[in-house]
Amino acid sequence: DSGVTQTPKHLITATGQRVTLRCSPRSGDLSVYWYQQSLDQGLQFLIQYYNGEERAKGNILERFSAQQFPDLHSELNLSSLELGDSALYFCASSVGTSGVESTGELFFGEGSRLTVL
Amino acid sequence: AQKITQTQPGMFVQEKEAVTLDCTYDTSDPSYGLFWYKQPSSGEMIFLIYQGSYDQQNATEGRYSLNFQKARKSANLVISASQLGDSAMYFCAMREGPPNDKIIFGKGTRLHILP
Numbered sequence: 001d002s003g004v005t006q007t008p009k010h011l012i013t014a015t016g017q018r019v020t021l022r023c024s025p026r027s028g029d030l031s032v033y034w035y036q037q038s039l040d041q042g043l044q045f046l047i048q049y050y051n052g053e054e055r056a057k058g059n060i061l062e063r064f065s066a067q068q069f070p071d072l073h074s075e076l077n078l079s080s081l082e083l084g085d086s087a088l089y090f091c092a093s094s095v096g097t098s099g100v101e102s103t104g105e106l107f108f109g110e111g112s113r114l115t116v117l
Numbered sequence: 118a119q120k121i122t123q124t125q126p127g128m129f130v131q132e133k134e135a136v137t138l139d140c141t142y143d144t145s146d147p148s149y150g151l152f153w154y155k156q157p158s159s160g161e162m163i164f165l166i167y168q169g170s171y172d173q174q175n176a177t178e179g180r181y182s183l184n185f186q187k188a189r190k191s192a193n194l195v196i197s198a199s200q201l202g203d204s205a206m207y208f209c210a211m212r213e214g215p216p217n218d219k220i221i222f223g224k225g226t227r228l229h230i231l232p
Contacts, residue, residue, distance in 0.1 A: 108162035
């Protein structure tokens with residue numbers, strides 16, 4: 001158990017709909033990352049938050065948005081869903097800024113599998 | 118720009134043999150970290166090993182070792198005495214130094230261990 005909790009584990013919805021994926025990081029971790037993994041593909045970096053602030057942005061579509069709340073949990077909102085958005089969405093957390101004390105290793109949740117029909 | 122390349126989409130290796138999974142990276146940041154993760158068919162991401170750019174020695178964790186060649190910008194994962202349970206997808210990843218802590222992943226290598 002990585003200590004990172006993602007909900008829901010599975011989600012089936014229709015094109016054009018909107019969904020929210022939720023992530024609770026490991027206790028004490030300030031940084032949250034979101035990744036998208038399409039079928040048999042690598043992990044595409046979407047966005048990173050650190051202590052409530054957006055830290056880095058990747059190839060995140062304008063239809064997608066995210067935020068990190070004061071209690072450090074994070075939500076990824078996906079709207080106007082298309083068939084191609086079907087994927088496994090991972091949340092990962094880390095201690096925070098890398099440094100001598102920490103490798104900044106990512107701890108992954110089990111993922112939320114989104115199917116858009 | 119930050120980039121990770123894994124050139125082996127798939128590999129087949131006989132059980133008990135050693136296997137090397139290739140990873141090359143590109144960054145202009147003098148401070149960075151390199152990771153390897155394993156993703157079994159069940160889907161979870163399992164951290165294997167870490168190498169910091171300033172580490173003098175190659176990282177080792179049990180049967181895993183990282184062959185770090187800084188000048189060549191390569192960070193190959195070596196698995197000694199492979200086991201059937203090593204069959205999985207393997208991802209190389211890189212994090213540049215602060216304040217940019219973005220961690221990007223390569224496309225992965227699917228490793229099949231043959232009995």
